[in-house]
Amino acid sequence: MSPRRKQETPAAAPAADDSALPLRLLADMLRIRRLEEKCAELYGAGKIRGFLHLYIGEEACAAGTMHALAADDNVVATYREHGHALLRGVPMNAIMAEMFGKAAGCSRGRGGSMHLFDAARRFYGGQAIVGGGLPLAVGLALADRMRKLPRITACVFGEGAMAEGAFHESINLAALWQLPVLFCCENNLYAMGTALARSESQTDLCAKAAAYKVRARAADGMDVRAVHAAVGDAVAAVRAGGGPFFVELQTYRFRAHSMFDPDLYRDKAEIEAWKQRGPIHTFSAQLKAEGRLDEAAFLRLDAAAQAEVDAAVAFAEAAPWEPVADLLRDVHTPEAAR
Amino acid sequence: MKTSYREALRLALREALIADPRVFLMGEDVGRYGGTYAVSKGLLDEFGPERIRDTPLSELGFVGAGVGAALGGLRPIVEVMTVNFSLLALDQIVNSAALLRHMSGGQFSVPLVLRMATGAGRQLAAQHSHSLENWYAHIPGIRVLAPATIADARGMLAPALADPDPVVIFEHAQLYNLEGELPASPDGWACDIAHAAVRREGSQATLITYGGCLPKALQAAEQLAADGIEVEVLDLRVLRPLDTDAIAASLAKTHRAVVVDEGWKSGSLAAEVVARIVERCFYDLDAPPLRVCSAEVPIPYAKHMEAAALPQPERIAAAVREVLGV
Ligand SMILES: Cc1ncc(C[n+]2csc(CCOP(=O)(O)OP(=O)(O)O)c2C)c(N)n1
Numbered sequence: 001m002s003p004r005r006k007q008e009t010p011a012a013a014p015a016a017d018d019s020a021l022p023l024r025l026l027a028d029m030l031r032i033r034r035l036e037e038k039c040a041e042l043y044g045a046g047k048i049r050g051f052l053h054l055y056i057g058e059e060a061c062a063a064g065t066m067h068a069l070a071a072d073d074n075v076v077a078t079y080r081e082h083g084h085a086l087l088r089g090v091p092m093n094a095i096m097a098e099m100f101g102k103a104a105g106c107s108r109g110r111g112g113s114m115h116l117f118d119a120a121r122r123f124y125g126g127q128a129i130v131g132g133g134l135p136l137a138v139g140l141a142l143a144d145r146m147r148k149l150p151r152i153t154a155c156v157f158g159e160g161a162m163a164e165g166a167f168h169e170s171i172n173l174a175a176l177w178q179l180p181v182l183f184c185c186e187n188n189l190y191a192m193g194t195a196l197a198r199s200e201s202q203t204d205l206c207a208k209a210a211a212y213k214v215r216a217r218a219a220d221g222m223d224v225r226a227v228h229a230a231v232g233d234a235v236a237a238v239r240a241g242g243g244p245f246f247v248e249l250q251t252y253r254f255r256a257h258s259m260f261d262p263d264l265y266r267d268k269a270e271i272e273a274w275k276q277r278g279p280i281h282t283f284s285a286q287l288k289a290e291g292r293l294d295e296a297a298f299l300r301l302d303a304a305a306q307a308e309v310d311a312a313v314a315f316a317e318a319a320p321w322e323p324v325a326d327l328l329r330d331v332h333t334p335e336a337a338r
Numbered sequence: 339m340k341t342s343y344r345e346a347l348r349l350a351l352r353e354a355l356i357a358d359p360r361v362f363l364m365g366e367d368v369g370r371y372g373g374t375y376a377v378s379k380g381l382l383d384e385f386g387p388e389r390i391r392d393t394p395l396s397e398l399g400f401v402g403a404g405v406g407a408a409l410g411g412l413r414p415i416v417e418v419m420t421v422n423f424s425l426l427a428l429d430q431i432v433n434s435a436a437l438l439r440h441m442s443g444g445q446f447s448v449p450l451v452l453r454m455a456t457g458a459g460r461q462l463a464a465q466h467s468h469s470l471e472n473w474y475a476h477i478p479g480i481r482v483l484a485p486a487t488i489a490d491a492r493g494m495l496a497p498a499l500a501d502p503d504p505v506v507i508f509e510h511a512q513l514y515n516l517e518g519e520l521p522a523s524p525d526g527w528a529c530d531i532a533h534a535a536v537r538r539e540g541s542q543a544t545l546i547t548y549g550g551c552l553p554k555a556l557q558a559a560e561q562l563a564a565d566g567i568e569v570e571v572l573d574l575r576v577l578r579p580l581d582t583d584a585i586a587a588s589l590a591k592t593h594r595a596v597v598v599d600e601g602w603k604s605g606s607l608a609a610e611v612v613a614r615i616v617e618r619c620f621y622d623l624d625a626p627p628l629r630v631c632s633a634e635v636p637i638p639y640a641k642h643m644e645a646a647a648l649p650q651p652e653r654i655a656a657a658v659r660e661v662l663g664v
Contacts, residue, residue, distance in 0.1 A: 074410070076406075105443070106443070107441060107442050107443040107445070108443025108444065109443070110440055110441055110442070110443045111441045111442065111443065115441045115442070117441070117442035117443065117445050117446065118445070119442070119445035119446055124409060124446070125438075125441075125442070126441070126442075127434075129429055129433045129434075132402070132429060132430070132433060132434060134402070135398060135399050135400075135401070135402020135403050135405070135406060135430055135434075136402055136403075136405055136406035136409065136430075136434060137406060138399065138402070138403040138406055139402060139403035139404060139405055139406020139407040139408070139409065139410060139414075140406040140407070140409055140410040141406075141410075142403055142406065142407050142410070142412075143406065143407040143408075143409070143410025143411050143412045144410060146362070146388065146407075146412060147410070147411060147412070165398055165399075166398055166399065166402065166429070169394075169396035169398050169399025169400075169402075170399050170402070170403075172394060172396065172399070173393070173394065173396060173399050173400065173403055176394065329444065330439055330440045330443060330444035331439065331440050331478050331479050332439070332479065332481075332503045333439065333447045333501075333502040333503050337502070338500075338501075338502055
């Protein structure tokens with residue numbers, strides 16, 4: 001599949017006049033990238049275990065999307081959610097401690113990489129059943145609608161999830177009930193090793209959403225501005241009413257599906273071609289061409305990201321383990337909290 | 339007041355909808371149709387389509403939406419037509435509702451109430467006659483209830499809604515038409531959702547059962563009493579967590595147990611109860627505990643075959659005689 005696919009030209013980014021935003025987007029993509037590179041290293045060192053799904057290459061999707069949402073909105077994500085959690089404001093320390101399985105983790109070490117949660121930031125996971133988060137998002141949106149709260153719910157999922165019944169049931173419900181759900185499909189072309197064309201009879205994902213009378217548009221998921229603009233428009237449209245919106249972000253993961261994946265199902269040349277469009281270096285090149293960034297400023301942002309990562313690792317290393325005596329806690333709500 | 343099990347459920351639903359604006363009922367045909375088993379009949383007119391919410395045929399979707407709505411601050415009551423169809427929603431029940439609290443390190447609870455019909459006896463054939471309560475009772479993170487009496491049908495919903503965690507309520511399809519006296523005052527039907535209940539006192543053996551088998555066990559106990567055999571009938575009521583203390587207390591008195599369960603014997607809830615009896619009451623036992631369960635066959639359509647597959651009072655009484663050696 002060619003790295004370039006047809007996209008709608010994005011409308012002007014709603015926050016394009018926010019002069020600090022471009023550097024924020026770049027800084028945040030760097031934070032995700034450095035965090036995940038460190039995670040890969042720590043995985044090799046046996047500090048992080050279990051399934052670890054890296055997002056490297058896809059950072060523009062999380063950065064553009066999370067910056068288009070309001071602090072009070074709900075986010076439901078998948079197991080490839082480190083970036084989304086981080087940009088929703090979950091402290092990197094808490095994320096890293098969770099990866100280590102420490103009590104200071106954002107899920108008390110009960111969740112690990114795939115189950116990052118943060119109630120205060122309305123971050124509802126961290127869902128590791130493909131498609132499983134979609135009905136939850138519909139329900140959250142239903143609750144907000146019935147409670148007359150102006151929030152919207154963004155649900156992030158991969159194109160693989162669109163083959164699951166959960167996608168169809170959820171988007172139908174959201175459209176039928178006109179709920180404020182933003183369906184964010186991060187189409188990285190592969191569900192583990194299964195290429196989109198080998199799993200779907202209809203590979204035009206927007207057409208699938210449109211079949212449910214849901215407004216839909218595609219955007220270049222390697223271009224953080226395009227993502228931010230497209231998602232920004234979609235968010236505004238959902239907030240204005242008229243029900244859900246579907247956004248397809250056309251992206252690519254540079255790494256294997258998970259740390260267990262030997263990545264035998266795709267050409268090295270294909271990966272290299274996509275890497276040419278890597279969201280961090282293309283965007284920093286753009287910013288430099290626009291005179292908004294120089295190499296020294298880039299290095300400062302990168303160093304800050306790296307320092308944040310180093311501090312998070314130190315925090316996680318030093319954090320205590322939860323006592324095994326607490327094994328059964330949080331299966332049910334304790335009496336005191338009822 | 340003379341009432342039916344169905345009406346008792348409806349009274350409880352009405353009361354819940356009136357008491358708390360966060361409560362709403364959602365499911366296939368709960369609104370216009372009035373509920374597959376007519377439990378929600380009339381509620382649409384009274385509460386409107388926002389709160390008596392008809393859903394498409396999307397068990398996974400709307401059960402999951404119920405989980406999300408619970409996370410979002412509402413108190414959804416989701417009705418699944420029967421346990422058979424709940425299998426399409428198992429992912430959301432088992433992988434989301436039951437786990438979210440633990441996986442999030444205690445940050446989220448899911449105050450969802452899931453109601454579903456269960457059981458056989460209406461000649462609906464295999465795909466509409468399952469009794470899979472034990473599947474749900476296996477899962478940590480949910481509470482599983484089986485109201486077997488009109489009072490419990492009236493009384494269990496309120497504490498289920500008050501529970502901050504997910505509660506699954508099984509209504510046996512054979513019980514909906516059950517009629518009886520419902521005490522006027524809540525003292526007569528209000529209940530906790532933690533304890534089993536002795537439905538008949540006896541000294542010679544304990545019949546342990548729940549849900550749709552309770553009337554059958556009581557009938558068997560009547561037959562046996564006519565022959566001078568006094569059995570105690572213990573209604574489990576709460577299938578998870580099981581009230582092991584109540585089981586042990588009864589066995590300390592009777593020393594003999596027959597467990598009656600409409601599930602298939604292999605891997606049944608009855609198997610769990612017997613295991614607990616053996617672990618906890620072994621030295622109280624005067625005879626090996628017995629089980630009366632459904633035959634290991636998909637429930638047949640033909641009436642006589644269906645009846646043969648299910649626990650019946652005669653088989654229950656025979657099992658009691660067997661543990662008594664008479
Ligand atoms: C219901 C379910 N089936 C299978 C899996 C195993 N699995 C984990 S990720 C994955 C691929 C999903 O691909 P996609 O939705 O495109 O997301 P991506 O990993 O590309 O971000 C599969 C098959 C799962 N977790 N859940």
